[in-house]
Amino acid sequence: MKLKEAASVLAVVLVLAGVPLSLWYWRAIAVRHRYPPGTKIITLTAVADGGIWTQDQVVGFNYWNGKPTRTEEIQLNKGDNVVMRLRSVDVLHSFAIPLLRVGPVDVPAGHTVEVSFTASRAGELTFLCWQVCSPDHPGLHGRFLVSGTEEPEEEEPWDTTTERGDPSDNSPDTAPPSSVPLAHHHGAGEHNHAQ
Amino acid sequence: MMANANLITETTSPAGAQLETWRVNLFTRWPWLKRLLQMRSFQFLAILPNLFLFYLFLIAGVFGTPVGNRNIIIVFVWILWWFMLIGVMVPFGSRIWCTMCPLPFFGDWLQRRAVVKVRPGKSPGTQNTFFGLHKRWPKRLSNIWLQNIGFLFLATFSALLVTRPIVSMIVFGVLIVLAAVLALVYRLRTFCNYVCPISGFLSLYAMTSTIELRSVDKDVCLKCKSKACIRGADTGWACPWNVYMGKLDRNNYCGLCFECVKSCPNDNISLFVRPVATSDVVLRGYDEVWKACIMLVLALTYSVMLLGPWGTFKDWANISEKGDWRGFGMFGAGQALLALVIFPGLYYLSIRLSKWYARADAVPTKELFLKYAYMLVPMGLLAWIAFSVPLIMVNGSYIVSVISDPLGWGMNLFGTAEFRWTPLWPEWVPFIQVPILLAGFYYGVRGLHKVAGQLFSDPVQLRRSLVPPAALLLGVTVVFLKLFIG
Numbered sequence: 001m002k003l004k005e006a007a008s009v010l011a012v013v014l015v016l017a018g019v020p021l022s023l024w025y026w027r028a029i030a031v032r033h034r035y036p037p038g039t040k041i042i043t044l045t046a047v048a049d050g051g052i053w054t055q056d057q058v059v060g061f062n063y064w065n066g067k068p069t070r071t072e073e074i075q076l077n078k079g080d081n082v083v084m085r086l087r088s089v090d091v092l093h094s095f096a097i098p099l100l101r102v103g104p105v106d107v108p109a110g111h112t113v114e115v116s117f118t119a120s121r122a123g124e125l126t127f128l129c130w131q132v133c134s135p136d137h138p139g140l141h142g143r144f145l146v147s148g149t150e151e152p153e154e155e156e157p158w159d160t161t162t163e164r165g166d167p168s169d170n171s172p173d174t175a176p177p178s179s180v181p182l183a184h185h186h187g188a189g190e191h192n193h194a195q
Numbered sequence: 196m197m198a199n200a201n202l203i204t205e206t207t208s209p210a211g212a213q214l215e216t217w218r219v220n221l222f223t224r225w226p227w228l229k230r231l232l233q234m235r236s237f238q239f240l241a242i243l244p245n246l247f248l249f250y251l252f253l254i255a256g257v258f259g260t261p262v263g264n265r266n267i268i269i270v271f272v273w274i275l276w277w278f279m280l281i282g283v284m285v286p287f288g289s290r291i292w293c294t295m296c297p298l299p300f301f302g303d304w305l306q307r308r309a310v311v312k313v314r315p316g317k318s319p320g321t322q323n324t325f326f327g328l329h330k331r332w333p334k335r336l337s338n339i340w341l342q343n344i345g346f347l348f349l350a351t352f353s354a355l356l357v358t359r360p361i362v363s364m365i366v367f368g369v370l371i372v373l374a375a376v377l378a379l380v381y382r383l384r385t386f387c388n389y390v391c392p393i394s395g396f397l398s399l400y401a402m403t404s405t406i407e408l409r410s411v412d413k414d415v416c417l418k419c420k421s422k423a424c425i426r427g428a429d430t431g432w433a434c435p436w437n438v439y440m441g442k443l444d445r446n447n448y449c450g451l452c453f454e455c456v457k458s459c460p461n462d463n464i465s466l467f468v469r470p471v472a473t474s475d476v477v478l479r480g481y482d483e484v485w486k487a488c489i490m491l492v493l494a495l496t497y498s499v500m501l502l503g504p505w506g507t508f509k510d511w512a513n514i515s516e517k518g519d520w521r522g523f524g525m526f527g528a529g530q531a532l533l534a535l536v537i538f539p540g541l542y543y544l545s546i547r548l549s550k551w552y553a554r555a556d557a558v559p560t561k562e563l564f565l566k567y568a569y570m571l572v573p574m575g576l577l578a579w580i581a582f583s584v585p586l587i588m589v590n591g592s593y594i595v596s597v598i599s600d601p602l603g604w605g606m607n608l609f610g611t612a613e614f615r616w617t618p619l620w621p622e623w624v625p626f627i628q629v630p631i632l633l634a635g636f637y638y639g640v641r642g643l644h645k646v647a648g649q650l651f652s653d654p655v656q657l658r659r660s661l662v663p664p665a666a667l668l669l670g671v672t673v674v675f676l677k678l679f680i681g
Contacts, residue, residue, distance in 0.1 A: 001235070001312050008239050008310040015247045020254060026606060060361040063261035064515075085605055089261050110265025111613070112605025 035083055039116075042074060043085040044142075046093040046107055046129060051139025053127065058089045071142055078148025080119045087112050093140065094130035099123075104130035122148040216474050218467040220411065228466065232453045236311045241295040249297045249367065251601060256364020260603025264616075266360040267601035270593045272367075273357040278587040281400075282580045286471065289404035290397050293450035298370050299387055302378030303435070313432055320382070321433035322426050327379040332389060338482040342395025343489055347534060349392055350493050351527040354500070354512040384435040387450055394450075399486050400576045401446035402475040402569075403638070407467050408449055408456075409440070415463045416441030424455035424464065431458025440464055445475040447483075472573040472638040476646050478565050485539060487571035491671065492534035494578040498678045502585060542568065545663040553660035558650055566646045567664050570639035574668055577635030578675055581628040588624055592617040625680045632679070636672040640665050 035041060045058045047067055056068040076082065086095050088107045095115065096103030102117045119125075129140035222229040231237060252268040263269040284292050304310060306327050316324025355362045374386040387394050410416045416424075416439075424440040427433030431454040434440075438448055440455050440463075456464045478484050499505065500512050511522035546564045549555070555563070592614060599612035606612065643661055651657035 004236055005310060005312045008236065011243060012246070012310065015243070015250060019247065019250050023254065023258075023602070027604065031605075057258075058261070059258050060255070060261050060266070060359075060364065061257045064359070064361065087260070087603075087605070110260045110262030110603045112600075112603070114605075 031085075036081070038081065040076065040080050040082045041085065042082060043087065044072070044095070044127075045087040045089055046095070046133075046140060048088075048090045048093070048134035048136060048140075051134065051136025053095075053129070053140055053142045058087075063089055071139075073143050073145055076119045076144050076146045078119055078122045078146050080146075082117055082119060084115045084117075085112055086115060091133050092131070093133050095127065096130040097125055097127045097144070099125045102127075119144065119146045122146045216470055218407070218469040218474075220465050220467055221406075222465040229456070232456050232466070235313070235457065238294060238452055239311050242297050242300050245295050246297040246300055249371075253364050253368055255602045256360040256367075258602060259360055261360060262603060263358040263360060264590070264593045265597060265600070265603040267597050268360045268363050268367075269357065270590075270597040272363060274586055274590050275594050278583045280397075281576070281583050282587075285397060285400045285576065286403060286580075287405050288451075289401040289406050289408075289446045290449065290451050291406075292397060293387065293394065294452060296387075296393075298367070298391065298393075299374040299378065299384055301371060302374040302376075302386060303384075305375055306378040307432065313427075313429060315427075315429045318382075320426065322421075322423070322428055323433050325382065327381075329382045330380055332381050332385045336389055338480060339389070339395045339398060339486055340482045341390055342392050342398075343482060343486050345390070345392035346395055347489055347493070347531060350497075351530060352514075353497070354509075355515055359515070383433065383437050384450065388436060388448065395486060396490050398447040399483060399490065399572060400579075401449075403472040403573050403576055404446055405468055405471050407446055407469055407474065408451055408453070408464065409443060409467055410463050411465050412463060413441055415461050419461055419463075421460055423458040423460055427454075428458040428460065431455065445477070445479075447475070472642060473645075476569045476642050478568045478572075480565070484542075484565060484568040484571075485535065487568055487575055488539045488542060489534040491571055491575040491578060492530070492538050494575060494582050495671075495674065495678070496530050496533070498578075498582050498675065502582070503678060541667060542571070542664070545667040548663035549660045552662060553651070553656045555651070555656060555660055563650070563660075566650065567643060569646055570643040570664055570668050573638035573642060574635040574671060577631050577638070578671075581631040581635075581675065581679060584627050584631070585621070585624045588627075589618045589621055590616075591619055628679045629676065632672055632675050636668060639668050643668075 032041060042055065044053045044055060046053050047058055047063075050067055050069060052067070052069060053072055054068045054070070055072055055074070056070075058067055084095070086093075086105070086107045088109045088111065091109055093107040094104040095107055095113075096105070097117070100117055100120065102115060105113055105115055107113050123146055125144040125146060127142055127144065129137060131137075133140065234240075248271070252272060255266050256268045259266045259268070280292055306325050307314060307323075308326050314324040315322060318325040318329055349356060349366065352362070356366060357363070370386075370391065373390065377386040377390065378384075419441070421428065422439065422441075423431065425434045425438065434455055435452055436448050436450045438455075440459070443449060456466075478487065500508050507522075508526065510517045510519060511526035514520065514523040543564065546560060546567060549567070550558065550560060550563060593616065595611045596614040599609045599614075600606045601608075640661070643664060644657075647657045647660055651660060
């Protein structure tokens with residue numbers, strides 16, 4: 001009986017320690033190993049209420065009280081390979097980086113969508129929510145600050161018609177050319193690549 | 196009582212709560228089941244997977260996505276668990292959920308300082324050693340009124356509870372802590388018996404279940420000197436629910452921990468199968484009658500709020516999104532008024548009419564009020580099942596996606612994280628709900644008829660006494676039918 005009691009206590013301890021450790025391992029280590037070494041993994045969460053894309057965690061305990069409000073400015077180097085893990089914690093959002101011709105990709109509530117791209121040009125690159133998602137939609141933007149020298153490059157056409165993006169909603173400085181294909185959105189298991 | 200190896204038929208129990216019926220002794224039929232339940236580690240092994248899941252739920256409530264349909268605490272608890280509990284476990288397993296419930300686990304552990312082993316000893320009133328203050332629960336709280344009020348209170352905030360992971364987490368977290376604190380202060384499972392809001396409705400609806408844990412021969416219990424079932428022994432803990440098997444004749448307050456199966460020196464306890472909603476037909480206090488009223492009214496208001504076409508009610512209940520405190524106040528007060536005053540008042544009126552119509556002056560109103568209230572039990576349970584059917588059929592597909600990504604972090608453990616929301620034959624929902632409701636009405640009236648048989652020997656008087664309460668039950672059924680099929 002002593003052995004059974006000890007085994008039972010051990011099982012409880014394993015559960016109590018094992019569950020958070022497994023989750024931590026997945027989040028801190030396992031995710032990184034899914035991508036080639038050197039890939040920059042950036043998790044952005046879209047929040048309609050307050051209008052923000054944020055790298056901070058927006059989860060159960062702070063969604064209703066204490067959401068982040070800082071507009072993101074993300075440092076990159078030209079040529080960086082980037083994987084964006086995009087999340088929405090409320091409504092359907094749509095992510096795009098017009099100057100890199102990334103997106104728009106749908107980011108449904110509660111889902112994680114991955115988009116990969118190469119930071120192929122230097123400068124300030126705005127990312128934003130591509131569709132009117134809420135009254136605070138205008139706040140859903142941020143910037144990549146890509147360091148490096150800019151070289152002239154041949155423009156390629158960009159098509160937003162295959163996704164939910166509404167080109168009529170574009171502001172002039174972010175409006176992409178109005179034709180041609182782009183990325184599909186995928187679940188977290190797969191990802192898009194747009195360059 | 197007549198008995199053979201497997202089948203026992205009873206006329207009435209000593210306390211008159213059970214009516215003539217058949218039952219099958221499962222321990223005789225399946226000896227392996229008895230050996231399984233006699234294992235000291237059985238209950239722990241039943242709790243452990245749920246402890247793992249509930250712990251994951253709590254973590255998901257804090258660190259998982261706030262989107263309810265992508266968070267395991269919402270999807271598993273309020274879609275899967277709720278349906279399994281109300282639709283499967285209670286009707287076919289009585290309080291089998293209490294066997295595996297993780298909420299009181301830490302309280303038990305603190306109180307016993309043991310997970311599977313038994314500590315013989317002499318803690319007051321028992322043959323076991325318990326730790327903590329081991330106080331008696333106040334007599335005036337030894338009923339299910341706290342559970343009634345607790346459940347009604349939680350139900351008022353149900354729009355928050357079933358959609359916001361953090362709210363569900365807080366509620367379950369508080370219940371676990373409360374269970375542990377009460378176990379340290381009071382003796383046995385005070386939390387389960389008198390406080391847990393889930394336990395309250397399980398106690399009521401377990402009456403309809405097809406299984407029961409009982410003594411094989413009550414005479415053996417009455418002659419038993421050790422009373423090991425309630426006092427404990429070297430082989431089993433004193434009944435955590437404080438139940439003496441010699442007098443147990445209803446499922447209400449037996450939490451199926453099976454300690455008595457382990458401790459009974461006469462090998463006189465067994466698990467029986469019996470017909471549905473036939474055996475335990477007596478409510479014994481106003482707390483139980485009001486529980487039946489509250490549960491039936493809540494099934495109604497939930498159906499209005501979650502399944503009905505009236506957006507205004509939804510907005511009133513949904514205080515966090517809409518912020519309409521006046522509307523929420525009206526919703527909460529209206530629901531409480533309906534559950535605590537109006538519906539019990541209608542039921543009381545039907546009893547007064549019943550007494551008048553049957554010329555039953557010799558039967559005290561209180562007795563009629565308590566006994567006829569059984570009709571609300573099968574009706575309430577089946578109304579809850581009917582209400583829960585669309586939840587599982589329409590939203591059950593969330594289970595498939597959440598199982599792969601329990602916290603909404605972008606995991607894909609089983610390759611189903613992106614499984615789309617797929618309602619399962621939603622057009623068939625009313626065709627399933629209607630027979631369930633009609634079955635509730637049937638079992639309610641049948642129970643009423645059986646109880647009336649105990650009270651009236653004159654068939655005319657008996658039939659007349661049934662008319663007003665049966666009319667009330669019919670009215671309830673029609674309201675539900677109107678809600679479900681328009």
